[in-house]
Amino acid sequence: MSEASRQRLLDAAEVYALDALSAAEYAEIEQDLESVDYTSRVQFNILVSEIQETLALVSVLDAIEPPEDLKTRVLDEIRATTQVTPPAPPASTVSSLKGHRDRRSNRWRTTMMAAAAVVVVAVGGGVVVDQVLGNDPVPTQAEQIAAAPDARTTTVDFPGGGTATVSYSRESDSVVVTLDGVPEPAAGQDYQMWFVDGTPRSVGLVTPDQLSGGDGTVIDGMGASTNFAFSLEPAGGSPQPTEVLTMLTLST
DSSP states (O other): OOHHHHHHHHHTHHHHHTTOOOHHHHHHHHHHHHHSOHHHHHHHHHHHHHHHHHHHHHHHHHTSOOOHHHHHHHHHHHHHSOOOOOOOOOSOOOOOHHHHHHHHHHHHHHHHHHHHHHHHHHHSOSHHHHHHTTOOOOOOHHHHHHHSTTOEEEEEEOTTSOEEEEEEETTTTEEEEEEESOOOOOTTEEEEEEEEESEEEEEEEOOHHHHTTOSOEEEEOOTTOOEEEEEEEETTOOSSOSEEEEEEEOOO
């Protein structure tokens, strides 16, 4: 699918989230979703979810009576604004499905921008506006894995304290490893991570960044692995596990 087609699908996320589609438009978007790559599909789902969350927040704030001085200022601005007569519509009343959807998307985009402005006044920030305008950064690989339709998460206690959490998606063939409160290994030793499917397969040593509780670490190449293990090894690691500390089950 071309970049232009992918962007058209993402632009349609707003009307999709609002359920403001005809049956034909809904079917067209569903068809586009089946044809795009995995990353584009996850981006679309995340954007739809954020828009719906934003609208839920706006609906709550909308029920709060605004300050009287704010209403006065808005009404004054309306009275002072010159009204421009819109151009006459074209004679033809026939429009393409794409044109109809683009116009509806633009109308909802304007409505949502106005709603976001209300949120900014109420909460004193611009985070929600960024979400509505589609200015969020591209989701990280870890976020995409966590948002995958088949994503699962499992957590186990780590010997000596702390926990190890693995989020994984077989569709993305990847896991996200997050350690919380795990102590550093003794001098001259390292923690090593393994995919297990019969013979353990090393996927590297646990880094100081992982132990410090940073963002999850993405590990690709999950394959048909049924377990993910941590072992204690001499510094630099071993070709096979020496002392398995804990193991998480990766359900199929």
